[in-house]
Amino acid sequence: MLRIPGGSVALLMVFASFTQAADPNKCSVKLAASEAPKELAEPVRQLLSGQSLQVAEGDKVLWEIWLPKQLAVKATADEVQKGINYRKLEESTILGVMRVNQAWNSFRKQTIKPGLYTLRLGFQPMDGDHMGTAPFNEFLLLCPAADDKKAAILSHKDVTELSGKSIPGGSHPAVLLLYPNPKPGDKPELANKGGGNWVLNWKTEVAAGGQKGVLGVGFTLFGATTAE
Numbered sequence: 001m002l003r004i005p006g007g008s009v010a011l012l013m014v015f016a017s018f019t020q021a022a023d024p025n026k027c028s029v030k031l032a033a034s035e036a037p038k039e040l041a042e043p044v045r046q047l048l049s050g051q052s053l054q055v056a057e058g059d060k061v062l063w064e065i066w067l068p069k070q071l072a073v074k075a076t077a078d079e080v081q082k083g084i085n086y087r088k089l090e091e092s093t094i095l096g097v098m099r100v101n102q103a104w105n106s107f108r109k110q111t112i113k114p115g116l117y118t119l120r121l122g123f124q125p126m127d128g129d130h131m132g133t134a135p136f137n138e139f140l141l142l143c144p145a146a147d148d149k150k151a152a153i154l155s156h157k158d159v160t161e162l163s164g165k166s167i168p169g170g171s172h173p174a175v176l177l178l179y180p181n182p183k184p185g186d187k188p189e190l191a192n193k194g195g196g197n198w199v200l201n202w203k204t205e206v207a208a209g210g211q212k213g214v215l216g217v218g219f220t221l222f223g224a225t226t227a228e
Contacts, residue, residue, distance in 0.1 A: 022057045022102075024198040024222045029055045029188045031202075036066050037116055040097065041149035044118060047094055053188050053202055055221065063221065064099040065119075067204045070212075071095075077209030083182060084206065084215055086121060086138040092154040093121045095140060095204070095217065112166055112174055116145040119219075120159050122175065135177075140219065142166045142174040181216030190221070197223030 034052035036045045048066040055063040073080065073088040089095075096119040104112040124137040141163035148162060163173035179193065184203035191199050200221050203214040 022062055022222075024190060024192070027055055027057045027062070027190055027198075029053060029190050029200060031188055034064065034066070037097065037099065037145075039116060040145055043151040044094065044097065044145070044148065047151055048097060053200065055190065055200060060101070062101055063200075064101070065096050065200070065219070067096045067202070067217075068094065070205045070207055071215065073206045073208045073215070075206075075208045077211035080206060080208045080211045080213035084213065085180060085182070086178060086215075087123075088206075089121055089215075090153050091121055091123050091156060092141075092159040094151060095119045095121055097145060098142065111168065112142065113168060117142040117166060117174075118145050118148040119143075119176075120148075120154070120163070121178075122156075122159065122163075122173070136179060138178040140176040140178060142176065177220040179218030179220060181218040184214060184216035191218075193223075195223065 030053075031051055032054050033050060034054075035050060036048040038045075047068045049069045051066070053063075053065040053067070054061050071089060071093065073084055074090070075084050075088045079088070098117050098119055100112060100114050100117065102114055119140040120143055122139045122141045124139065141159055143159070143162045144165050147165055154162065160173050163175070164171045166174035179199045179201075181201050181203070184201060188200065188202040191201050193199055198221055200219040201216065203216050206213050206215045
């Protein structure tokens with residue numbers, strides 16, 4: 001899992017659920033015209049499209065997520081045309097901005113307060129400390145938008161420290177597991193992956209070598225890790 005300074009290992013908040021648990025079976029998702037939040041730093045705000053994904057239970061919007069207009073990827077034009085995965089992006093790339101409208105508990109009962117967060121890409125280290133902790137090695141790190149003022153790529157250390165500010169009184173990064181989504185559909189969906197895990201599937205535009213394509217994204221919104 002992602003490391004924090006001082007040599008200690010950050011225990012990831014791999015999956016999340018609301019303190020007052022929402023029922024994913026009763027949740028809906030829609031793509032809505034929605035201006036990027038004005039409280040964002042302008043370099044971050046300029047990255048985002050004028051649409052958001054809204055996940056709601058009844059009339060109450062639980063999450064609202066804005067995705068980038070377009071992402072630059074480390075790929076050839078042919079690779080972009082055929083389809084790419086998260087590893088074609090630089091670690092700490094901003095994959096979106098999320099507004100959380102209700103307190104959110106981590107797997108370890110750590111609380112993420114309602115607020116606005118940037119979503120930066122993180123990769124789990126491939127070492128013995130992390131074997132079997134999650135089915136995939138790509139994550140989103142929630143970073144307080146008020147503290148994330150630049151669109152630039154950050155070092156692993158800097159993005160981990162920044163994400164740690166998402167948890168009141170804590171230092172562990174706030175993390176969402178990313179599921180692969182190689183064939184995104186024409187509409188966003190909240191997909192049941194089994195074992196209580198529900199993933200928000202959608203896509204964002206990418207470009208490289210003069211070729212445009214899409215990256216399917218899958219944000220885990222409900223569920224719990226089985227790791228001890």
